[in-house]
Amino acid sequence: MSTPERLIESTRELLWERGYVGTSPKAIQQRAGAGQGSMYHHFSGKPDLALAAIRRTAQEMRGKAEQQLGGPGTAVERITAYLRRERDILKGCPVGRLTQDPDVMADAALRAPVDETFVWLRGRLAEVLAEGVARGELSAGLDPAVTAATVVAVLQGGYVLARAAGSTAPFEQAVDGVLGLLAAQSA
Template structure:
């Protein structure tokens, strides 16, 4: 891994752990083991590096989700696999947690990867639900875009509940609840 990739990887982990304010260039340099000259050779400053790190986290989230979404099974089975996959619950979502960072939300260039990734996720789940609706998997009257928004909101919110409780239990209860709603939407067809 080259210096640029080491810096991005270190920054992506630190942003996930500490947020934007808590991720200093010095901490990135220490974690990456790369010299200061490399940081400013590859990036104009902290925000430029943070954007690259958030894009890195976004690409990872999309790839992981897409692996479940494009796998075998019905649309509902693929969504279920995504909801039930193993996660580092107490760390939160590496993208969703950035939406709770006041400095990220206040800066359009920092917020853009977060906004784009969450919009992609909601859109992709909507596509799958539309596919499930067309295949007769879902009950009539289900609105795929609204159900997708609820699924993504519950997933993101369940990270917050788990972190606040310092326990994965609230996360798992919330996911079990959304799975029950999804099952009800399929059972009523």
């Protein structure tokens, strides 16, 4: 892996573990095995490197979501595959956790890829749900956009509940709940 790649990957890991404030340039350099000169040769500073890391994390999250949402099956089967895919639940969502970081939220550039990712996810889920309505798989009265927002909120809230409890059970219960609501809308 090249030095810029090591720096980005190290920053991604540290942002997920420690947040923006807890991710010092020295910690990034140590984890990446790169010197200060290398870091500042490739990136103008911590904000620039953090932005590259956040964009990469957001891109990866969208790619993983698309694997299930763009796959075969009914709308509910695809959403189920997305919600039940393997995750590091107790670490939380690597993008969603950034919303709890006041320094990320206060910086429009750092916040942008976080917001864009959730806008994309709600939109993509709404597309899948709209397909389900159009195919007659889901009730014609189901609002795809509102339901998509609910699915994302339940998923992110499930991470919070699981982290608070120190157990994956609340996350799994939240997913079961939203899937039960979707099943009730099946035609």
